[in-house]
Amino acid sequence: MDVSSILDPLNSAQRAAVCHSNGHALVLAGAGSGKTRVLVHRIAWLIQAENVSPFSILAVTFTNKAAAEMRGRIESLLGIPASGMWVGTFHGIAHRLLRAHWQEAELPQNFQILDSDDQQRTLKRLIREMGLDDSQWPAKEAQWYINARKDEGLRAGQVKLYPGQKNDAHLLQMIEIYKYYEALCQQAGMVDFAEMLLRAKDLWQKRPDVLQHYRGRFQNILVDEFQDTNSIQYDWIKILAGDSGRVFAVGDDDQSIYGWRGAKIENIHQYTKDFTPSETYRLEQNYRSTGNILNAANGLIANNTDRLGKELWTEDSEGELIQVYSAFNEIDEANYIVDNIQQRLNEGYRRSECAILYRSNAQSRVLEESLIATGMPYRVYGGLRFFDRQEIRDVLAYLRIMTNRNDAPAFERIINTPTRGIGNKTLEVVRTTAREQNMTLWQATLSVIENKVLPARAIGALQAFVDLINEHAELIANVSLSEKIEHVVHHSGLEAYYEKEKGERGRARIENMQELVQAGVNFEAEDWQQEDENMDELSAFLSHAALEAGEGQADEWDDCVQLMTLHSAKGLEFKQVYICGVEEGLFPHRLSAEDPVRLEEERRLCYVGMTRAMENLTLSYAEKRRIYGEDSYPTPSRFLKEIPQDCLHQVRVTGFAKQASGYAGDATSSYSETPQDENGLNISLGQRVLHPSFGEGMVMNYEGEGRHARVQINFEEVGSKWLVMEYANLSLA
DNA sequence: CTTGCAACACTTTTT
DNA sequence: GTGTTGCAAG
Numbered sequence: 001m002d003v004s005s006i007l008d009p010l011n012s013a014q015r016a017a018v019c020h021s022n023g024h025a026l027v028l029a030g031a032g033s034g035k036t037r038v039l040v041h042r043i044a045w046l047i048q049a050e051n052v053s054p055f056s057i058l059a060v061t062f063t064n065k066a067a068a069e070m071r072g073r074i075e076s077l078l079g080i081p082a083s084g085m086w087v088g089t090f091h092g093i094a095h096r097l098l099r100a101h102w103q104e105a106e107l108p109q110n111f112q113i114l115d116s117d118d119q120q121r122t123l124k125r126l127i128r129e130m131g132l133d134d135s136q137w138p139a140k141e142a143q144w145y146i147n148a149r150k151d152e153g154l155r156a157g158q159v160k161l162y163p164g165q166k167n168d169a170h171l172l173q174m175i176e177i178y179k180y181y182e183a184l185c186q187q188a189g190m191v192d193f194a195e196m197l198l199r200a201k202d203l204w205q206k207r208p209d210v211l212q213h214y215r216g217r218f219q220n221i222l223v224d225e226f227q228d229t230n231s232i233q234y235d236w237i238k239i240l241a242g243d244s245g246r247v248f249a250v251g252d253d254d255q256s257i258y259g260w261r262g263a264k265i266e267n268i269h270q271y272t273k274d275f276t277p278s279e280t281y282r283l284e285q286n287y288r289s290t291g292n293i294l295n296a297a298n299g300l301i302a303n304n305t306d307r308l309g310k311e312l313w314t315e316d317s318e319g320e321l322i323q324v325y326s327a328f329n330e331i332d333e334a335n336y337i338v339d340n341i342q343q344r345l346n347e348g349y350r351r352s353e354c355a356i357l358y359r360s361n362a363q364s365r366v367l368e369e370s371l372i373a374t375g376m377p378y379r380v381y382g383g384l385r386f387f388d389r390q391e392i393r394d395v396l397a398y399l400r401i402m403t404n405r406n407d408a409p410a411f412e413r414i415i416n417t418p419t420r421g422i423g424n425k426t427l428e429v430v431r432t433t434a435r436e437q438n439m440t441l442w443q444a445t446l447s448v449i450e451n452k453v454l455p456a457r458a459i460g461a462l463q464a465f466v467d468l469i470n471e472h473a474e475l476i477a478n479v480s481l482s483e484k485i486e487h488v489v490h491h492s493g494l495e496a497y498y499e500k501e502k503g504e505r506g507r508a509r510i511e512n513m514q515e516l517v518q519a520g521v522n523f524e525a526e527d528w529q530q531e532d533e534n535m536d537e538l539s540a541f542l543s544h545a546a547l548e549a550g551e552g553q554a555d556e557w558d559d560c561v562q563l564m565t566l567h568s569a570k571g572l573e574f575k576q577v578y579i580c581g582v583e584e585g586l587f588p589h590r591l592s593a594e595d596p597v598r599l600e601e602e603r604r605l606c607y608v609g610m611t612r613a614m615e616n617l618t619l620s621y622a623e624k625r626r627i628y629g630e631d632s633y634p635t636p637s638r639f640l641k642e643i644p645q646d647c648l649h650q651v652r653v654t655g656f657a658k659q660a661s662g663y664a665g666d667a668t669s670s671y672s673e674t675p676q677d678e679n680g681l682n683i684s685l686g687q688r689v690l691h692p693s694f695g696e697g698m699v700m701n702y703e704g705e706g707r708h709a710r711v712q713i714n715f716e717e718v719g720s721k722w723l724v725m726e727y728a729n730l731s732l733a
Numbered sequence: 734c735t736t737g738c739a740a741c742a743c744t745t746t747t748t
Numbered sequence: 749g750t751g752t753t754g755c756a757a758g
Contacts, residue, residue, distance in 0.1 A: 063747065091748045115748080135754085193748045228747095261746065360744050365749085382746080416734090423734050547748065567745050589744055605745080628743070629749045736758075743750095 003049045006041050006077070010034075017281040018042045019049075020248070024241075024278035026226075026271055027250040030312045031297075031611035032288030032573065035250055036066075039222055040073045042248060043085070046220055047078065054084035058218040060237075061089055062225050064548050066571065070224070086218070090233050091193060092547055094200035097214075098191070099534045099543075104207045105199050108189040110404055110539065113546040117388065118409040119143055119192045125412065126180055129435060137173065145174045146181060150194035151230045151262030153201065156182045188408055188440070197232045204239045215242045226251030226271065230262035238274060247275055253308045254301050257567060257605045259598070268308065286312040286611075288573050290319025293617050296647040297610040303642045304600045312611075321649035324640065325620040330363075330581075333622045334370035336724055337578045340618065341561060342374065344576050346693055351377060355562040355574040357609050359587040362627075363580065364563055371561060381564035385549035391498055391509040392516055396545055398488045402473035403538055406440040415441075418497030421461040429454055430462075468492075481537050482520035489513045566609040577613035579606075583621045583634035606639045683725070688733035689713060696733050 007015055014034055017027045018041045029035035046052040061067045067088050074082045102109050124139035156178040165171050204211045226249040241247050256265040294312045327333035341354045364380055371378045400410035416422045434444035449462050472491055476484040489495050498509040523541050588602035621636045687699045697715035
């Protein structure tokens with residue numbers, strides 16, 4: 001067998017890992033070192049060189065995107081469809097197992113997936129039904145608590161109390177809520193995300209016959225982003241592997257940034273103990289970034305303790321220094337970044353090659369305003385995802401209740417959406433009936449109608465709802481998936497309801513609902529049956545909607561500047577990267593700065609952000625920032641001091657440093673100098689000036705002094721803009 | 734049942 | 749500063 005196509009594109013470290021022969025292997029793959037490539041080539045190697053059957057391969061990732069990418073790359077490398085092997089997310093694979101073994105997992109065949117929104121609503125209702133004050137016991141907190149316990153592999157009855165916690169009323173109440181929630185989900189056949197993993201693990205432990213079958217099958221297990229595994233995921237893999245399965249784990253302890261949601265970086269250490277003997281491979285050659293960027297990132301991360309140790313290097317040149325911009329305030333910061341991007345575009349870069357990264361979502365607003373003012377197209381990642389949109393969830397809820405009348409979250413969602421005269425009072429009666437007579441909400445509704453325990457008007461409204469659902473459920477019974485969706489959109493009243501919503505928003509909602517019909521058409525065309533042979537098309541689609549949030553469902557990127565949090569940037573790369581808000585309190589976030597463990601995670605987050613950059617990296621901070629409507633005067637982040645200073649270029653150091661002591665940075669402080677640029681050009685109000693890319697305009701306003709002054713210029717072509725004198729490169733018109 | 738206003742709280746996020 | 753939630757009036 002000719003394996004040169006598999007091995008030739010690899011460096012020696014990658015090749016060693018790919019060809020690893022016996023037993024387990026741990027690959028410590030630094031940022032940009034070809035981690036996915038190693039996984040993909042490893043699979044190809046197994047199949048083509050070791051003659052392993054694709055059926056024996058299980059490859060697990062964390063995100064759908066990573067799974068899709070892996071699958072695609074395997075197929076293009078092998079030149080054949082990757083059929084037979086299981087490639088998916090932990091949740092996707094757990095779901096598949098539970099669908100196939102619902103009986104063994106002690107679930108009803110038609111169990112429903114409870115996504116986080118459903119979960120929260122369910123908890124809210126449950127807390128109220130328990131007679132608790134839901135302002136004192138917020139559903140969100142309970143959700144957080146329950147999921148955290150499940151991530152540790154603990155059911156309500158297994159939570160252990162330390163001696164000091166025996167009288168902790170709050171904690172005891174949380175456990176009580178957890179107990180009720182657990183019972184409710186079991187009774188209603190609802191499975192939340194964490195539960196999927198927990199059930200899949202229980203399945204191994206409770207049913208040795210099932211475990212035996214999969215152990216026999218999956219002799220080759222590959223795990224991506226191993227540093228992000230939580231306790232159940234780790235255990236699940238460990239149990240599945242047993243004595244004979246080989247586990248090939250790829251990860252980077254320096255990129256562990258999800259500790260706060262249960263990921264255990266220690267798993268990577270634990271692995272070397274549990275999976276012995278195992279070989280460790282280090283991928284340290286970086287193919288992404290310039291020398292300066294890597295030196296800076298290496299220097300920063302060296303401040304963390306307890307690392308497995310790894311130093312990235314590159315054959316690439318040093319490249320440009322990292323720019324550090326000290327902004328006057330957050331608006332100046334945004335303008336600087338946008339101006340800088342504009343310059344890069346003039347140099348020939350594409351907008352999509354530029355990314356602005358920030359610690360928290362709230363920071364995006366100012367950036368967006370600046371981008372809009374400049375007329376620069378951009379895309380914000382990580383906003384509301386397609387299947388999470390209100391109107392989409394509404395349509396799906398109709399489909400769900402038509403599939404299963406006892407789907408409580410769906411019932412609650414649409415019972416009065418669009419409004420049909422069923423108010424809280426009516427609903428309370430239904431809920432009480434359901435609780436007292438141990439019925440589902442749907443059954444309770446029927447009972448209330450039959451016994452006429454409410455005024456005629458309410459009874460009529462309930463009857464109309466029941467009829468609507470029954471009637472249309474029948475009408476769509478024998479049509480295709482997309483026709484079902486379309487029918488519900490038209491006849492549920494949702495379309496009419498959202499048409500009334502004024503403005504852009506209503507129209508967008510209608511468009512999204514049409515997009516959902518299209519999603520149905522696409523789904524029909526996919527070979528979903530291969531993965532979900534145990535379900536009908538609609539159920540499979542509904543599961544798909546819960547498991548895949550639908551990123552990439554809507555707008556495929558045009559050429560846009562990319563905005564996202566540092567967290568969502570993981571796994572991506574951009575030629576031009578701007579990290580903004582590099583200030584104490586924001587980054588590291590004030591809620592994490594005190595705790596050394598969390599501080600290290602912040603530092604890793606910074607490391608992740610920096611290593612996204614291929615050619616240029618700019619770090620910026622503001623001397624004054626409005627946060628929650630209050631002015632704050634943050635100090636530059638400690639991370640800036642931890643980066644080797646010879647990697648950095650302080651953009652604003654000239655001029656500003658000379659008057660450093662007084663830089664309170666308030667716009668109202670006195671200004672003696674008129675705006676002046678690098679060449680000493682002075683500018684006054686009303687003057688006509690020429691900008692290399694914006695053309696001619698008039699100086700309308702300015703703030704600040706000397707070369708750091710920001711001037712507002714009303715350009716003939718592009719309208720009004722704030723520019724920083726030092727970079728504006730203006731000349732007199 | 735809907736609408737309007739005041740009080741509130743507010744990292745990071747995938748599935 | 750923004751978005752969400754709870755309560756009271758219409």
